[in-house]
Amino acid sequence: MTRETGLHYQALSLDPSVNMLSVDVECWHYLALRNLTGETLQPCRACAEMTRDLLALFQAKRARATFFVLGSMVEAFPDLVREISAAGHEVATHGDSHIPCFKLTPDELRDELKRSADRLGELTGDRVAGFRAPEFSVTKRSLWVFDVLSELGFRYDSSVFPIAGRRYGIPDFPRGPVRVHDGEGSLVEVPLSTVRLRGKNRPVAGGGYFRLMPYPLFRKAFQQVNRDGYPFVFYCHPYEYSAHRLSLHPFSSRRVPFRGRLVELKYNLFRNAMRQRLERMLGEFRFAPIKEVLSNVLPS
Numbered sequence: 001m002t003r004e005t006g007l008h009y010q011a012l013s014l015d016p017s018v019n020m021l022s023v024d025v026e027c028w029h030y031l032a033l034r035n036l037t038g039e040t041l042q043p044c045r046a047c048a049e050m051t052r053d054l055l056a057l058f059q060a061k062r063a064r065a066t067f068f069v070l071g072s073m074v075e076a077f078p079d080l081v082r083e084i085s086a087a088g089h090e091v092a093t094h095g096d097s098h099i100p101c102f103k104l105t106p107d108e109l110r111d112e113l114k115r116s117a118d119r120l121g122e123l124t125g126d127r128v129a130g131f132r133a134p135e136f137s138v139t140k141r142s143l144w145v146f147d148v149l150s151e152l153g154f155r156y157d158s159s160v161f162p163i164a165g166r167r168y169g170i171p172d173f174p175r176g177p178v179r180v181h182d183g184e185g186s187l188v189e190v191p192l193s194t195v196r197l198r199g200k201n202r203p204v205a206g207g208g209y210f211r212l213m214p215y216p217l218f219r220k221a222f223q224q225v226n227r228d229g230y231p232f233v234f235y236c237h238p239y240e241y242s243a244h245r246l247s248l249h250p251f252s253s254r255r256v257p258f259r260g261r262l263v264e265l266k267y268n269l270f271r272n273a274m275r276q277r278l279e280r281m282l283g284e285f286r287f288a289p290i291k292e293v294l295s296n297v298l299p300s
């Protein structure tokens with residue numbers, strides 16, 4: 001299939017019963033306060049501990065995942081990266097700055113990715129294969145990201161949300177994993193899961209979509225994705241599933257605007273039920289790290 005962008009996509013056939021579990025590891029306090037007050041903080045220990053909580057939950061449910069770790073967390077908590085890898089999970093990169101790709105130049109992204117992949121490689125002894133862009137920021141404005149990734153030897157990307165979102169999304173992108181040919185190399189894109197509803201793709205992949213949807217409805221959506229022939233691609237953040245309520249105030253040296261209260265409220269809503277819901281999903285469906293699910297189709 002050829003698009004006006006000059007990219008060619010080739011659909012990949014994968015076993016739809018092995019789904020992909022992924023975690024974006026970042027410091028919630030650091031990112032929320034950077035948005036709200038402009039402060040630049042160090043990633044906090046609480047977010048590292050919440051990641052350890054999630055590791056324990058995955059171990060109890062015998063689930064293995066891909067952890068896309070943000071550069072600031074890697075620098076602050078290198079041992080955490082080693083622990084993730086030692087527990088049998090895949091370690092991949094979420095970039096360094098958490099600035100959306102369409103706000104970076106190709107050179108800036110290239111530098112970030114090279115630095116973070118080298119550092120993660122040193123810590124795990126494994127070459128990094130995959131990237132998840134901050135805020136799913138591979139959009140029509142930033143399709144050049146595929147070139148940069150191929151050039152650096154990345155083997156897959158999981159950043160495209162095939163929806164018409166307000167902040168992100170490529171609504172006419174294929175809904176399942178595809179090989180992307182960009183003239184130079186080829187890599188695999190693993191789009192976040194959607195279902196078709198009234199002629200449009202609707203997001204169901206994880207995050208707030210998972211937290212706010214009644215579980216039986218989510219289960220139906222999950223099964224529908226599998227029936228459509230695709231493994232489900234689930235994403236989450238450690239701070240969504242920790243028993244601890246999130247609060248910005250103890251971390252900020254400035255006055256947190258009222259909007260901060262709304263942000264806290266949004267993330268603390270139904271907090272206690274969330275962990276059980278995640279456990280339920282992990283008990284009902286089979287998951288593996290992305291690189292493993294793609295093992296037969298990845299470029300070498």
Ligand SMILES: [Zn+2]
Nearest residue numbers: 024026134135
């Ligand atoms: Zn993120």
